[in-house]
Amino acid sequence: MNFKLAALSTTLLLGLSVISSAKAADAICYNCPPQWADWGNMLKTIKSDLGLDVPLDNKNSGQALSQLIAEKANPVADFGYFGVTFGIKAKSDGVTQAYKPKGFDDIDAGLKDPEGHWVSIHSGTFGLFVNKDALGGAPVPACWADLQKPEYKGMVAYLDPATAFVGYVGAVAINQALGGSLDNFDPAIGYFKKLLENDPIVPKQTSYARVVSGEIPILLDYDFNAYRAKYTESGNFEFVIPCEGTVTVPYVVSLVKNAPHENNAKKIIDFLLSDKGQTIWANAYLRPVRNVPLPSEVKSRYLPDSEYSRAKPVDYGKMEAVQKSFSDRYLDAVR
16 A cells, blocks of 8 residues: 555544534644644644634644545645645645745745745754663664664654655655665665564654653654753653764645635744744744744754754755655565
């Protein structure tokens, strides 16, 4: 089963609850999970500042896009939040409409669709989110290669690369770090096949709470989630930028084509890119996409710039173009 069909299978399970939420909401977002990227706080602030109620939504990027496609003739959602490759694909699938929010001109050309079908709102750096208390005495891993060692058997989790953007980012990060390219995913496929020997956990949706609880000791995830845990949760958490290198990627929002609450959605997207909205992201350890400075207290909690020098951008358009072929290959060779 390819990744689109797998994600489409969730539509029937999610559809009724989405329609129920839509009746009472001022706008509907697909993929605004409370435990991811501080969406919980962001939507509370939108409620208090704009008077607009937006229900939290626990999809991932692939599930959100699949449901938008399924509802294309009768849209329920007003805006969607995606990893950048799914934002690019949402445009090509005809489920978005052009909108250039306030602050659009402040965003670098490579971080937005020129017509406004998708626009970046923040970015993150990929690595290892570690609950040190759950390692059972094993050292904090320093490299991608470490995760294949026997002492981490059953401890490592990564989101499904076939349906979740964060899972695909992990595959791209590992592939690039081990000498591959967007034209050659052999290193990533070989890595994940070997990692199977260590009994990895492969959830389909964000697993922040499972790391905090200790159920998952090591999660392939972003810096912002690890810093949030380190500085707001009880326990000992760490973010590791693997020694071989990693990637930095943006997350985007799109206005849904024929959105039922289009004007409300535009106000919300404007807010996400406003100084206040960008500062909320920054305080949650997400890198603002506009030139809003990181608060000094937040900046001091990041790993040193020398560590971040191992994180590189990629060609996001090419990353989207090869995503399906990678997903098909991963499903065939690994899962």
